[in-house]
Amino acid sequence: MKIPVCVLLGTCFFAINAGDLQWRGTEYTREIISEFHRVNHSRLRINSFNCSVDDCRPCSPGSYADVKNVTECQCCKQLNVNGSCSVKTGVFCTPCPMGHYQNEEKQEQCKPCPTGSKQPKTGQTECIPCDSGTYQNMEGQSECKPCEEGTSQPRKNQTSCLPCNPGQYQPDKGQSQCIPCDYGKFSNGSGSLNCSACEPGSYQSDKGRDRCLPCEKGNICWESGCAHCRPCSAGTEARSSGMTNCTECEKGHAKQSESSALCQPCEPGTYSNQFGLSHCMTCPTGYYCISGSDSPIECMKYEICPPGSGQPGECEQIWHRKVDNSRCLYSDTFIAVVSVAAAVALILIVFVIIRLAKVNPPQSSIDERARLLPSGNSNSSAQTEPSYTGL
Numbered sequence: 001m002k003i004p005v006c007v008l009l010g011t012c013f014f015a016i017n018a019g020d021l022q023w024r025g026t027e028y029t030r031e032i033i034s035e036f037h038r039v040n041h042s043r044l045r046i047n048s049f050n051c052s053v054d055d056c057r058p059c060s061p062g063s064y065a066d067v068k069n070v071t072e073c074q075c076c077k078q079l080n081v082n083g084s085c086s087v088k089t090g091v092f093c094t095p096c097p098m099g100h101y102q103n104e105e106k107q108e109q110c111k112p113c114p115t116g117s118k119q120p121k122t123g124q125t126e127c128i129p130c131d132s133g134t135y136q137n138m139e140g141q142s143e144c145k146p147c148e149e150g151t152s153q154p155r156k157n158q159t160s161c162l163p164c165n166p167g168q169y170q171p172d173k174g175q176s177q178c179i180p181c182d183y184g185k186f187s188n189g190s191g192s193l194n195c196s197a198c199e200p201g202s203y204q205s206d207k208g209r210d211r212c213l214p215c216e217k218g219n220i221c222w223e224s225g226c227a228h229c230r231p232c233s234a235g236t237e238a239r240s241s242g243m244t245n246c247t248e249c250e251k252g253h254a255k256q257s258e259s260s261a262l263c264q265p266c267e268p269g270t271y272s273n274q275f276g277l278s279h280c281m282t283c284p285t286g287y288y289c290i291s292g293s294d295s296p297i298e299c300m301k302y303e304i305c306p307p308g309s310g311q312p313g314e315c316e317q318i319w320h321r322k323v324d325n326s327r328c329l330y331s332d333t334f335i336a337v338v339s340v341a342a343a344v345a346l347i348l349i350v351f352v353i354i355r356l357a358k359v360n361p362p363q364s365s366i367d368e369r370a371r372l373l374p375s376g377n378s379n380s381s382a383q384t385e386p387s388y389t390g391l
Contacts, residue, residue: 095123098142112140116157129157132176146174150191163191166210180208183227197225201242214242218261231258234278248276251294265292268310282308 096102096110099118103111103125113119113127116135120128120142130136130144133152137145137159147153147161152175164170164178169192181187181195184203188210198204198212203226215221215229218237222244232238232246234257239247249255249263254277266272266280271293273281283289287296288309299305303312 097122099140101125101127115139115159118142118144132156133174135159135161149173150193152176152178166190166192167208169193169195182207184225186210186212200224200226200244203227203229216241216261220244220246231261233258235263235276237261237263251275252292254278254280267291269308271296283310288312 098120099113100110101113101119101124102109113136115137117127117129118136118141119126132154134144134146135153135158136143147170149172150170151161151163152170153161154176164187166188167186168178168180169187170178171193181204183205184198185195186198186204186209187195198221200222201220202212202214203221204212205227215226215238217240219229219231220238220243221229232255234255235249236246237249237255238245239262249272251274252272253263253265254272255263256278266289268291269283269289270280271283271289272279273295283293283296283305285307286305287298288305288311289296290310299309299312303314305312
């Protein structure tokens with residue numbers, strides 16, 4: 001450890017006579033002179049001495065003296081690698097305390113570290129910026145503060161942390177980033193420490209969201225934290241959004257597969273008489289089924305209803321008759337009228353054919369008759385016309 005000494009205010013004049021050796025006007029303290037005299041008393045004779053130890057003074061702030069017998073204090077230098085210092089009182093300069101620094105010479109005070117920075121060591125010429133995930137809102141601090149839960153700070157040298165945005169959370173201190181909420185979760189406020197699970201009947205298929213969505217019609221979620229809603233199976237449905245369970249299709253309705261959102265009414269000619277059916281059944285013979293039928297409707301005795309009838313049919317009462325519940329046939333009256341008409345038509349056709357044959361006999365018959373007549377002179381033959389009997 002260095003011993004504090006004082007520095008002469010003025011000059012101590014003395015003369016030493018030791019043979020051929022003389023010192024005169026040299027600046028020494030009384031202590032040094034006395035020590036020299038003790039060692040060399042046989043050879044030393046002090047001719048004069050005019051110096052007092054009370055004439056010494058302490059070094060002013062910003063300077064120092066670390067050896068004896070000097071007349072000047074030295075300016076403070078850097079105490080790190082090359083011996084820098086900040087403020088020193090008395091003989092030695094004092095290192096800057098933690099949270100402070102000094103980057104100039106001959107200074108009487110240290111500078112406090114600005115906000116957003118720290119200095120955990122003494123005697124430093126600069127401060128250290130706060131790391132990401134930390135901050136400092138006060139001057140002259142040796143450490144930075146970690147960001148609180150629900151906040152983060154991605155940048156350095158900051159004076160505050162940022163609250164997590166909606167859809168994010170941060171459960172730990174000193175973090176540089178907030179965490180997006182996972183699938184099936186949300187946070188609807190800023191500065192959240194955790195995310196909440198979606199309630200039953202809702203879902204969230206993306207990360208980092210501030211709300212959940214209700215399940216659409218035909219889909220359900222019966223537990224909390226759903227990332228996706230599930231479609232109702234065949235024969236069941238969810239009639240409104242935000243449902244937690246499926247219900248069976250009503251009578252007169254059916255749903256064939258999960259691809260259909262809702263149960264559909266049975267088409268004309270089909271029906272369903274049970275709950276939760278995936279297919280409608282075909283209306284039987286003698287019955288008809290309108291759209292959305294939950295049971296077949298029986299045809300009247302004058303109506304016909306083949307399988308799959310959406311409405312009843314009727315036989316024309318004059319010309320048709322009902323054979324069974326599915327078909328009509330021509331009535332007896334219609335058959336008799338058609339038969340008589342056919343007979344009359346046939347008689348007329350035969351009569352016309354005969355009549356035409358008598359009016360226009362064939363040419364071959366005429367030639368045969370001429371050959372059988374007796375021959376005469378040509379003139380009489382030419383003038384006599386053959387005669388015919390008959391009709």
